[in-house]
Amino acid sequence: MNILYHVGRYFEFLGQVFGRPERMSLYGRRVAEEIDQLGVKSLGIVALLSVFMGAVITIQTASNIDAAWIPDYVVGFTARQSVILEFSPTIISLILAGKVGSNIAAEVGTMRVKEQIDALDIMGVNSASYLILPKIVAAMLINPFLIVISMFLSIFGGWVVSGLTGVVAPNAYIEGLQWDFDPFTVTYALIKTVVFAFIITSVAAYHGYHTQGGALEVGRSSTTAVVFSSVVILIANYMLTQLLLI
């Protein structure tokens, strides 16, 4: 029953978020600010994780393919498929759910307990739309770029480690990257990314917006936001994979 209550209130909240905005010109500026806050400031952690994960995927794949009849380029092929299909869109989105989701829930929750959202409501501003819509739009715009950068850096990390450790010849790795490439896998990854961006921002904002109490409750909202958005991302990941790949 508690879950049903939250689901109903979440959709009611989305109705408010997508309600009539007051001044579109102000929203444009806020979207630009949020792109910087949610996207550009996440670039460092995304880059770091991607390079190392790409390297690890390559070493693990190479070390698990011992059979002489399996060509070396399979390492590059497997690394590419793992990165494009799952690592970049899903794992990076889960990392962003932790970083960006907790940030959104804490920011909006603090505004709630400090009566700043009440102040917006009393002024006649649609507070949910003014605060949340720019975050959702910004994440849906910038996250695909983050994920494409992540794909590139992961594959690059794999190539670097192939040269450094010799687990696979760099030429074979590159041959594997090019072998049997289906461009739809990138489309699939980007569709997932946009859906996950919506989930991360809206679920986190929902928990922040409905915070009641003080600092302790803001912390709780932040944790709950990360847990819920991660679970919803995993469920959505399964559903999208079933829909788009089978």
Added chain:
Amino acid sequence: MIEVLGLSKRFGDARVLTDITATFSKGVVNQVIGKSGSGKSVLAKCIVGLHRPDEGRVLYDGRPFHELDLAEKRTIRQEIGMLFQSAALFDSMTVLDNVMFPLRMFASMTAAEMEKRARFCLERVNIVGKDALFPAELSGGMQKRVGIARAIAMNPKYLFCDEPNSGLDPQTSILIDELIKEITEEYGTTTIVITHDMNSVIETGQNILFLHTGRCWWTGDRDALLASDNEELKAFVFASELMRQARKGLLGPA
């Protein structure tokens, strides 16, 4: 003028407000007083529309707020200025941007006109040269004054102040009280002040409503309050020896 007619509100099994009827006049500082938990803040939130009353009506110059559609409610809300207990300034905005915020959202002005209006409001509350500071860089009293400047930026017809003196030193409290009184008389606003501060009540009380156990227990002005025999009111207002002595001094020899 704001009229509250038969307003009741409960949260779950707890009845917070019972059949409140009151009139808050224009151009006068109307004060709502009462113990903690007596329902003052809930009454204010019902009046401004943050809570929906279970029963009763709130009329803004005859317009029944809770019966209006969203667009009409927003029109009334744009006529409301509110000073929150915590000032509720937006942390990410400078002082000037905070005051300009309602103008940016609703006013049909050029950017230069908005800035001029915001600077005028800041000067009106004696905040000069602090435009570029953020709320965290201001003292509590300054935050309250910026909150008042933001509340009056749109020339509100109705001004709400939720415990404007809380957390302030006595001198700053008097300044804030005087400022609210001056603005009310200057702009002819209908002002409602929720307060615990008995100094403020004795100094500026023109129309006082005393809430007790969620009911409208007593109404009157400062002189009526001093002369009142209402036991609950006397126990609340003149709780300290200092206030009892002050009462004797103000009433004069019997």
